[in-house]
Amino acid sequence: MHELAICQSLMSQVTEIAREHDAQSVTSVIVGIGPLSGVEARLLKNTYSIARAGTVAENAELVIECLPLRVSCTQCNSESEVLPNKLTCKQCGDWRTTLISGDEMMLLKVEIEKQMKSEK
Amino acid sequence: MCDTCGCNITHGNKGLIQPGGKLHKTESGREAVTVLHSLLHENDHTARHNRDHFDYHNVLAINLMSSPGAGKTSLLEATIQILNDDANQNQLRIAVIEGDLETENDAERIRKHGVTAIQITTGSACHLDAHMVHEALHNLDLSQFDIVFIENVGNLVCPASFDLGQHLNVTLLSVPEGDDKPAKYPVMFRTADLVMISKCDLLPVLDDFDPEKAEAYLHDIASTAPIIALSSKDHSGMDVWIEWLAHQIEERVRYLEKHPVQVHDHDHHHEHMHNDEETPA
Numbered sequence: 001m002h003e004l005a006i007c008q009s010l011m012s013q014v015t016e017i018a019r020e021h022d023a024q025s026v027t028s029v030i031v032g033i034g035p036l037s038g039v040e041a042r043l044l045k046n047t048y049s050i051a052r053a054g055t056v057a058e059n060a061e062l063v064i065e066c067l068p069l070r071v072s073c074t075q076c077n078s079e080s081e082v083l084p085n086k087l088t089c090k091q092c093g094d095w096r097t098t099l100i101s102g103d104e105m106m107l108l109k110v111e112i113e114k115q116m117k118s119e120k
Numbered sequence: 121m122c123d124t125c126g127c128n129i130t131h132g133n134k135g136l137i138q139p140g141g142k143l144h145k146t147e148s149g150r151e152a153v154t155v156l157h158s159l160l161h162e163n164d165h166t167a168r169h170n171r172d173h174f175d176y177h178n179v180l181a182i183n184l185m186s187s188p189g190a191g192k193t194s195l196l197e198a199t200i201q202i203l204n205d206d207a208n209q210n211q212l213r214i215a216v217i218e219g220d221l222e223t224e225n226d227a228e229r230i231r232k233h234g235v236t237a238i239q240i241t242t243g244s245a246c247h248l249d250a251h252m253v254h255e256a257l258h259n260l261d262l263s264q265f266d267i268v269f270i271e272n273v274g275n276l277v278c279p280a281s282f283d284l285g286q287h288l289n290v291t292l293l294s295v296p297e298g299d300d301k302p303a304k305y306p307v308m309f310r311t312a313d314l315v316m317i318s319k320c321d322l323l324p325v326l327d328d329f330d331p332e333k334a335e336a337y338l339h340d341i342a343s344t345a346p347i348i349a350l351s352s353k354d355h356s357g358m359d360v361w362i363e364w365l366a367h368q369i370e371e372r373v374r375y376l377e378k379h380p381v382q383v384h385d386h387d388h389h390h391e392h393m394h395n396d397e398e399t400p401a
Contacts, residue, residue: 002247002278010159017153027150031159032133038281038307039159067133071342085303087342095339101131103310105159105281108133111152 003043006105007051014110018056023112026057030109034067034102035084041066060111069102163282166250170257170285175381177262180365180372181270183284185308186292187301188274191318191352193218193226195292195361196269198352200233202362212266212369217256219248219273226271236260247278250285266369276301280308288313288368291345295319295326299334306341314345314364321351 010031018026029048033039041064048062072079073089074097080090084102088095133156158164174181184192196216203212216237218226227239238256240248253270260268270286272279291312293301296319302309309315315338317331331349338345348364350357 002281005245005247005249006159006281009162013155013157013159013161017155021151021153023151036307036310038277065133067130070131084341085306085337086340087306088340095342096344097342099342101133103307104130104133106133107155107157107159107161109152109154111150113150 001043003039004047004051006039007044007047010048010107011051011055011057013107014057014060015055017110018112021112021114023056023114025113026060026110027113028061028063028111029057029107030063030065030111032065032067032104032106032108034104035069036099036103037105039105065108067101067104070100071097072100073097160282163250166254167283167285170250170253171287172381173257173262174268174285174287175376177265178373178376179262179265180267180288180369181284181286182267182368183270183272183279183286183289184292185272185276185279185289185311186274186294186318187276187297190274190292190294190297192271192274192292193229194352195316195318195350196230196271197233198355198358199361199365200230200235202355202358204233208362212365213264215260215265215268217253217260217268217270219252219271221245221273236265242273246273246275247282248272248284249282253284267365276305276308280305280311287372290314290316292316292318293334295322295329299329299331300337302334302337302341302343309338309343310341312343312345315343315347316361317347317349319351319353320349320356321354 014026014029033041044064045062052058052060068081069084070079070081071087071089073092073094075094076089076092078089078091079100082090087097087099089097186192200214202208203214214235216230216235218230218237218239219242220226220239221242221244224239227237230237238259240252240256242248242252248270270284289311291309293315295317317334323329335347338347348357348360350361
């Protein structure tokens with residue numbers, strides 16, 4: 001259950017971004033998770049609701065974009081969408097493929113509300 | 121993946137941030153900050169820092185991972201026995217960083233062989249992270265070693281996600297665990313630079329473990345890692361492992377000759393001194 005450690009790291013980045021941009025609050029946090037990232041989206045959601053408490057993002061929604069798992073075949077050059085424990089080429093069946101997407105765990109975007117500046 | 125050169129924009133996420141993508145537009149009155157950092161940004165930063173430390177001292181760092189009881193400590197003991205033998209041509213100076221939830225037991229096992237071992241007790245944390253290894257490095261004079269083994273917490277899930285600053289990952293799959301572990305734990309086995317089938321002396325009694333099937337499951341997850349079958353008990357296969365280690369050290373030396381670590385730079389605030397920077401007492 002390393003999602004808590006990952007979520008704490010996420011919150012520290014979000015808090016820092018909010019501070020850098022003089023945000024009054026964070027309205028949403030958008031992350032991208034691939035099936036081979038080792039992060040379970042459901043667990044991340046659960047831990048997020050705990051980790052955000054008392055931070056500038058305490059009311060921010062966590063949006064998880066599930067990224068596709070795709071490989072490129074080094075033998076026939078075709079691309080396939082695959083399953084986490086079957087990364088072989090769907091075209092020619094060869095196992096010598098390289099991952100082109102699916103192991104990401106990234107903070108993609110943070111949406112903030114700025115502090116209202118007083119009019120002149 | 122770094123956060124600076126643009127390689128963090130992958131096939132998977134580029135569609136989201138391009139014009140028209142889900143992440144491109146923001147509701148009015150709000151500001152959107154595009155980040156594209158790993159969720160473990162801080163850990164990865166410290167890991168790079170650890171790797172610089174190892175490189176600065178020409179030390180090869182290996183992260184040993186497996187489920188609990190797969191024989192990581194026994195492998196290290198057998199490795200030390202062979203490398204400490206004067207007849208061995210590959211004399212390597214070893215240090216070990218041990219990660220466990222509790223106890224100094226594993227570090228004590230290593231120390232009995234006259235080898236420096238630093239124990240990290242993680243409490244309830246299920247993995248080591250780069251910060252824990254960084255702390256451990258404060259107690260290790262890296263100039264005295266050729267190779268540092270980091271024995272991670274026994275766990276086939278969480279350690280896979282955390283870069284510690286190692287150069288190579290070695291994942292053990294012990295015979296009693298079954299040959300289909302790579303299919304069950306693809307994230308872990310995909311990180312392996314070498315897969316070791318351990319406790320091979322048990323193959324005659326546990327004949328439902330088929331090393332060829334294990335290899336097929338590794339191919340299913342597109343792993344190109346070499347596989348070494350060995351036994352720390354009867355030392356079969358240990359020579360292949362020692363040769364692999366010696367080869368990796370040579371490769372590292374060759375790499376560092378081409379890419380020398382110029383300075384040990386700190387681009388972040390540091391509250392402490394490192395061993396190698398301190399004036400000897």
